[in-house]
Amino acid sequence: MRAQDIYDFVGGDAPFRRLVDHFYALVEADPLLRPMFPPDLEDGKQWQFLFLTQFFGGPARYIQQRGHPRLRMRHNPFVIDQMARDHWLSHMLAAIDVAEIQEPARSLMRDYFERASTFMINAEPSAPNVMQWPQPKADS
Ligand code: HEM
Numbered sequence: 410m411r412a413q414d415i416y417d418f419v420g421g422d423a424p425f426r427r428l429v430d431h432f433y434a435l436v437e438a439d440p441l442l443r444p445m446f447p448p449d450l451e452d453g454k455q456w457q458f459l460f461l462t463q464f465f466g467g468p469a470r471y472i473q474q475r476g477h478p479r480l481r482m483r484h485n486p487f488v489i490d491q492m493a494r495d496h497w498l499s500h501m502l503a504a505i506d507v508a509e510i511q512e513p514a515r516s517l518m519r520d521y522f523e524r525a526s527t528f529m530i531n532a533e534p535s536a537p538n539v540m541q542w543p544q545p546k547a548d549s
Contacts, residue, residue, distance in 0.1 A: 415517060421459050428505060456475060459475070481529060497529075501522045
């Protein structure tokens with residue numbers, strides 16, 4: 410099976426609606442991710458739904474209504490480091506199971522989300538500043 414076969418395999422819009430609903434419920438409850446998203450989540454939810462149904466072989470509604478996805482560019486305004494990506498991915502993987510998406514679609518989708526979410530990382534983790542001289546010892 411290829412990624413483009415998933416929409417028909419799972420039975421069209423309904424499972425994707427469940428996927429996006431569960432995913433957004435988890436985002437909404439996540440204190441790390443919630444502030445990154447706008448106060449009203451409905452538009453983003455709809456774009457996510459249209460994107461995913463199209464990507465996995467459904468009707469080309471996203472590109473018709475929104476234009477070329479250019480996802481990395483669309484994510485530029487948000488600071489996405491490894492930790493934010495890990496939260497995002499864990500919610501999406503959980504949502505795949507809650508939406509009861511069956512194998513082999515489940516594994517294909519997990520694989521896509523793992524790779525694509527890594528590709529969306531655009532920031533270093535906030536690390537302590539290691540580029541500084543060591544402090545002299547008190548007795549030296
Ligand atoms: C597999 C990786 C990802 C995919 C396929 C994806 C897909 C999308 C799509 C289709 C949209 C809507 C774009 C539009 O406005 O037309 C979107 C918006 C957004 N994404 Fe992602 N995304 C991914 C990863 C991430 C990650 C890792 C984060 C942050 C941790 C993130 C945060 C956001 C935010 C904050 C928005 C804006 C939501 C809004 O305006 O309501 N995304 N994403």
